[in-house]
Amino acid sequence: MPTIRKQWRYVPAKRLVQFTQEMDAAIYRGRSEGESWEAIAYRVGVAHQTVMSRAVELGIPTGRINRPQWPAERVERMLLLMAQGLSESKTAKLLGTTKNAVSGKHRRISRQTAGMVSA
Numbered sequence: 369m370p371t372i373r374k375q376w377r378y379v380p381a382k383r384l385v386q387f388t389q390e391m392d393a394a395i396y397r398g399r400s401e402g403e404s405w406e407a408i409a410y411r412v413g414v415a416h417q418t419v420m421s422r423a424v425e426l427g428i429p430t431g432r433i434n435r436p437q438w439p440a441e442r443v444e445r446m447l448l449l450m451a452q453g454l455s456e457s458k459t460a461k462l463l464g465t466t467k468n469a470v471s472g473k474h475r476r477i478s479r480q481t482a483g484m485v486s487a
Contacts, residue, residue, distance in 0.1 A: 385414050
């Protein structure tokens with residue numbers, strides 16, 4: 369006799385979190401101090417997606433904050449190293465950053481200067 373396989377539909381249990389004023393204050397404070405969502409969630413005691421959802425409800429921007437800036441000297445050094453023929457990965461090692469950071473910065477600078485070129 370063939371076995372009948374039941375198809376179960378997985379419905380995740382929804383945990384309703386009641387946010388308190390202290391939890392909201394911790395979210396505001398954490399983001400203003402540049403903490404990651406994971407760090408804030410750990411302190412508050414809920415999942416980071418739950419904290420992000422609450423931040424949207426509170427009107428807190430959920431994008432990246434406190435992006436590291438490239439000082440002018442560092443940009444000049446990067447351009448000098450690349451003009452000397454070093455690869456992006458070697459330039460990144462000398463600058464103490466990642467290849468992707470150097471690549472992105474170089475691409476952004478190239479776009480800016482391409483718009484300024486006059487005939």
